[in-house]
Amino acid sequence: xxxxxxxxxxxxxxxxxxxxxxxxxxxxxxxxxxxxxxxxxxxxxxxxxxxxxxxxxxxxxxxxxxxxxxxxxxxxxxxxxxxxxxxxxxxxxxxxxxxxxxxxxxxxxxxxxx
Numbered sequence: 001x002x003x004x005x006x007x008x009x010x011x012x013x014x015x016x017x018x019x020x021x022x023x024x025x026x027x028x029x030x031x032x033x034x035x036x037x038x039x040x041x042x043x044x045x046x047x048x049x050x051x052x053x054x055x056x057x058x059x060x061x062x063x064x065x066x067x068x069x070x071x072x073x074x075x076x077x078x079x080x081x082x083x084x085x086x087x088x089x090x091x092x093x094x095x096x097x098x099x100x101x102x103x104x105x106x107x108x109x110x111x112x113x114x
Contacts, residue, residue, distance in 0.1 A: 042085035
């Protein structure tokens with residue numbers, strides 16, 4: 001997202017993306033049995049939540065009135081759950097501050113395979 005939305009630093013972000021792809025490839029090779037469809041789904045959910053949070057916060061900062069900080073807070077909980085599922089495979093640090101979504105945003109709830 002940064003590579004697209006912050007084009008003045010496109011080259012730096014392209015290098016970051018390359019580094020992240022390298023790391024992901026290593027994870028997939030080291031954990032081939034654990035890097036399942038659920039792992040890939042968590043990566044997709046993480047990227048979707050990041051995009052929604054980015055757009056929502058941009059609207060709030062621009063003062064358009066369309067942004068909703070409560071939604072961002074709820075989406076961050078989903079984002080953290082996705083990150084934790086990824087960390088289960090990678091063995092990294094987990095974030096245990098997972099807030100539930102408000103009833104107003106229950107359509108955003110993810111049906112994780114447990």
